[in-house]
Amino acid sequence: MKATRQLHDLGQSLWLDNITRTLLDDGTLARYISEDSVTGLTSNPSIFDAAIGDGDAYDACIHAKALAGLSGEKLFIELALEDLRRAADLFEPVFQRTAGVDGWVSMEVSPLLAQDSAGSIAAARQIHAAARRDNLFVKIPGTPEGIPAIEEAIFLGIPINVTLLFSCAHYLAAAEAYMRGIERRIDAKLDPRVGSVASLFISRWDVASNKQLPDELHNKLGIAVGQQTYRAYRELLDSPRWQKLAAAGARPQRLLWASTGTKDPAAPDTLYVSALAAPNTVNTLPEKTLQAFADHGRLEGVMAIDGGDADAVLARIGKAGVDVDALALKLQQEGAQAFVKSWQQLLQRIADKASALDDKAGGPALR
Template sequence: MMTTPTADLSAAGVSIWLDDLSRERINSGAFKHLIEDLDVVGVTTNPSIFAAALSKGESYASQVGALAEAGADVDQAVFDITTHDVAQACDIFAAEAERTNGADGRVSIEVDPRLSRDTQGTIAEAKRLHAKVQRTNVLIKIPATVEGLEAISATLAAGISVNVTLIFSLERYRAVINAFMIGVEQAKENGHDLSKIHSVASFFVSRVDAEIDKRLDAIGTEEATALKGKAGLANARLAYQIFQEQFSSERWQVLKNAGANAQRPLWASTGVKDPNLPDTLYVTGLVAPDVVNTMPEKTLEATADHGVVEGDTVTGTYDASNEILNRLDALGISYDEVVEQLETEGLDKFVASWGELLETVQAALDAAKG
């Protein structure tokens, strides 16, 4: 029987989530094709995605008009518009959620990125988003800043499923897993059904290569050139090693026995930015059991068209991956400096996109008011 690359990915333990959401996509029925033909089982969003959808989406006009008539300010309008889309997408993916006992069929919505350094503000906003969407298969996205760690724990402790986003460093990833376990331990104490709580940890991939390759180009030696396009995969593969270690610990076993679900690694930023690299690199190079790969539509289509899935491409690569990071360090490229810069830039990009979203919605509200 013939299979497809996306079916092969699913069979290898990779859940395919689409990194895009718009009301046009919801209303057109496009998700049916993605679910049935391309094995898509979830959706992620971020401020950039919503800004793009709203800037060119005529289907928002009716709701914007109603919000303008009701006197909603721009922050309330953005909240109502984005939660509406996410709730509808949750309904579309509800069957996938039921089929997988809540592991997939998930739709993510992000806390206002302006709160990324505000622990209590993030907790309050996470609860507000969850209450507004009112769907069991929603994931609340919280950035993995230092301030976000406590918010991750508190949100999980309230029985709310979380997508931890914007992870670049292995050290921070360890802290995220610890925050997850603290949250689940507290949820248990609070009497929540642990089997209903799910979480993913979004580890960013292509941005690592984009920054490190720029530094390798500046060095310009043959050795530096030979390392281009290798750091992103190495970093993600070492994250998976941490996942395997932490979720086979005695601490985790106690929670697992109480019904808890492991926090799965999610490969984010999987669109290839360097045209000289294979366009499916961050998909076929990161195949392993119990992971999610959230893809932009272009990457999903490339994978479906010519992706070659050859089983697990992660386990067994850890020594080689460490060697790549060691060689980068020997060339004077500081891993700690790179990941700190990427986190700062990532947050700045999210805040800027949120600003664009606010401007777009404010303009629409003004136009609706005449």
């Protein structure tokens, strides 16, 4: 049995951390679903920037939409949602079979709104309405300004993927926002079943800290933060507050492992997948990591619900000079800035392609 199937049978959802039109057109995504137990998909501005810049798969569509008068963010959203609707339809059988627990795709609000609560809410409503798919998450970053937007979006019944979480404290803030949104829905006599995941980024911890740590602590910090957060997740699900919501029909906001591709060439290419095996969670895998785990991955046990050795490892890392709390803040801020950069590159790439395609067609340049 493939290791990917073993994880699926354990109760962990494997989602592809990628989308391209080519993956949809040539049947690769369908093959990942049928052969590698992939049951969902995530996207972000960096993924779409790479997809649109690689080859000509999007050229005809960009040209047609530009001729129709679309540009900038509006053109991109239509372009992205075309792909995501197709992917959502591929995952629809999973979504139906699991009663909405699994089978999701994700679309991010503009990263320029990371510090704009009202703008994030408006963008989430727009994307949710335009998608016309029940199994599409809108991604909102779990920044301090994003937390109120997450609560309000959940209250409005918009499924939310909370992104850019780096610490246990970040996760708990997102979980609180989710529960407040559900509690408000119950008070308003609305359906409490609103899908959500909380995405904790893993590998960036180690990229940022390895150079400050002795060799024996390399690639330990991300996993330790994951273990600590998994303990908090399980404790929250056992809490009286959550049990009351569950009794009213609410669904858990599942913990999702993001950024699980190995960045250190000296480490195993399936390091984070094996270490983060846990039921009732999601792991979003870059394509190379999915292929590697399907080929030679091994399931080496299940995460301990008590956090395992996370506290001891974090204490050693702190003694070695890494301020984990300060680094969490830095990583979230840098992550938001990186998505802004990718967003700007993406919109510029689309504008450049639209102009070049228009010139090639012999029409007046659309600028």
